[in-house]
Amino acid sequence: MPSTSVVEPAAMRPVGILGGMGPEATILLMQKCLAAVASTATGPLDDADHIPLIVHQNPQVPSRIARLIEGQGPDPAPVLAQMARDLAAAGAQALAMPCNTAHHYADSLRAATALPFLDMITATADHLTQARARRIGMLASPATRLTGVFDRALAAQGLVPVWLSDDAPLLDLIRAVKAGQPLSGLAPRMTALCGLAVTRGADHLLVACTELSLLTDALPEGVPATDSLDCLTSQIVAFARPGVSSC
Known part of the structure; x- marks a missing residue:
């Protein structure tokens, strides 16, 4: 009998989330990712259909408001860069950050790892x-x-x-x-x-x-x-x- 081949779907690629700014907004992003997959589903969903996220929920990132508006407090950039490295070490294949203001430090994230940064x-x-x-x-x-x-x-x-x-x-x-x-x-x-x-x-x-x-x-x-x-x-x-x- 002739052999048949099965085309496997492309493997999911995990995304590392620099979260905690604030914590609830990070959870909202995760919920939106779940809903986005559900909205494109053509049949019943299982766990494996959803996007792998590696979430660094770090509410201890120094205040962007204090640093950028009030001109005081520690610089968030080194903390964010270390988070990026941690996510890369954990297996993330790209980075994303659900905080608009923190994109002021996007260049520090790009310099911290070789991973693509999904620029919001x-x-x-x-x-x-x-x-x-x-x-x-x-x-x-x-x-x-x-x-x-x-x-x-x-x-x-x-x-x-x-x-x-x-x-x-x-x-x-x-x-x-x-x-x-x-x-x-x-x-x-x-x-x-x-x-x-x-x-x-x-x-x-x-x-x-x-x-x-x-x-x-x-x-x-x-x-x-x-x-x-x-x-x-x-x-x-x-x-x-x-x-x-x-x-």
């Missing part, structure tokens, strides 16, 4: 271009604005960031999420800040802080919006499952 900022700018956005309402930490984390990526796509005239309320909201305040009570504040961004001329809202990703249910209806954490999820899915269409 660039992926987000690419998605906004595909969505035909133009003026981007930035729902982000003031540290993201002060360090220009998104500036180069947005400018390369001809996108214009629209910042609130006073981003102190955004920082207060981010801190409230980190403090564990009930999200239901914080939702009206999120909706109001979105409204201010639209008033300033934004035609597309960008959730550019993964703490605020926990409040996307409060985004106003009728205004296009993107969550950078979704863009990172898509990158992770695409890398981990070569040959399988991602979300």
Whole structure:
């Protein structure tokens, strides 16, 4: 009898997650990865269908807000670089970091290992271009604005960031999420800040802080919006499952 060959699916590639900034946002990323696989399933799922993640949940990374806004406290870069090396040693084949502000230190991560770094900022700018956005309402930490984390990526796509005239309320909201305040009570504040961004001329809202990703249910209806954490999820899915269409 002629022999038959079975084509095995491409092996999953594990992604290392630099997490803990904050812890709940890292868990949300993991949940989004689970949901992304489920959304592309054509039949019943088993454990082995899901993406292998090696998660370094390190809430002890020095405060990015203290360092970048207040100009005090230790530098997060050496801690992040060591986390990257730890993930590489654990078997990760790529790195991802669910914290927009911490992408200020992306070059330190790239220098720490030879692993590809799945850049959430660039992926987000690419998605906004595909969505035909133009003026981007930035729902982000003031540290993201002060360090220009998104500036180069947005400018390369001809996108214009629209910042609130006073981003102190955004920082207060981010801190409230980190403090564990009930999200239901914080939702009206999120909706109001979105409204201010639209008033300033934004035609597309960008959730550019993964703490605020926990409040996307409060985004106003009728205004296009993107969550950078979704863009990172898509990158992770695409890398981990070569040959399988991602979300």
